[in-house]
Amino acid sequence: MMLADVISAGLLGVGAAMLVIGSLGINRFPHFYSRLHAAGVVDTIASGLFLAGLAVHFGPGLVTIKLLLIFIFLLFTSPTACHALARAAYSSGLREPESEDER
């Protein structure tokens, strides 16, 4: 087994663990707004680690540029989708049940 393979497998493994943790958070957190934060972990860190692991496996070349493009695209769209969700939920009147006060 080569060194690159070990690094790639390690990054992929940590990324996959993050994915599972993020999905676990979506199910464990009590209300919509807190679930939003759990999904944020998945989108930023896990996809970054996962695509980095794949890039190490493929080595430099056009394929790696494509992986970078996917990463940049996820990096730009995931906060936008997250913000659109929060905004739509807020403007439709969804509030946090226990903490009505806006500190």
Next chain:
Amino acid sequence: MLFVIAIAVLVAMALALLRAFLGPTVFDRILAVNSFGTKTVLLIALLAEASGRGDYLDLALLYALLNFIGTVALLRYTEQEPRRQGQP
């Protein structure tokens, strides 16, 4: 090794689907489906490595695009009150 990672991603996808079925509000469901879509992109990328074909990454890129546009399009349907004047 790749097999184990693929199983982990599938478990994460199943958990996201669970929230999509359970979610009390429509926003919980959209959040879960959006997260499911992100994991699909990563699974397709993993498939590209497992099969050794970089071409599959084009599909992953396309799916990332569709996922974002689909989420935003779904959210348009949830807007009930007319948008207030002067709000960005």
Next chain:
Amino acid sequence: MKHSISLGLLLAILWWCLSGYPKPLLLGLGAASVVFTLWFAHRLDVVDHESHPVHISGALLAYWGRLTVEILRSSAQVIGTILSPKPAIAPYFLRVKVGQPSDLGKVILGNSITLTPGTVTVLVNGDELLVHALSPVSGEGVSQGDLDRLIPADCERQA
């Protein structure tokens, strides 16, 4: 004109990265679609300093570095919260004043706050952001304006 040329170059590089075949037919199709997209963007009137900020590319790199550190730090925190047997969360909304004068600066700040796990920008209202935080620990940095101070000040000086 400056922005059109840089957009055209960017599109051509993008085509090359996604295709990668030096065949005359494919290169011709690529050139045609670049020209078509440029014409389309001009008809939509979206080619300006805001949609295509060439002038801040260098200054933002340092900011992205700091943002990455911030993201790693706070996601470790959120992961710890998810994995703890009894998640100790105290979600709340907070309002912060933005120091950014330009729209572009506000967008960068809002997106950065959303990108950092534990905080989400909900509404942008004038120079005020409504932010939702998972716990006081996550919201602390936002209310003190840590990221706000790091954004390059000359975001929109030259248009």
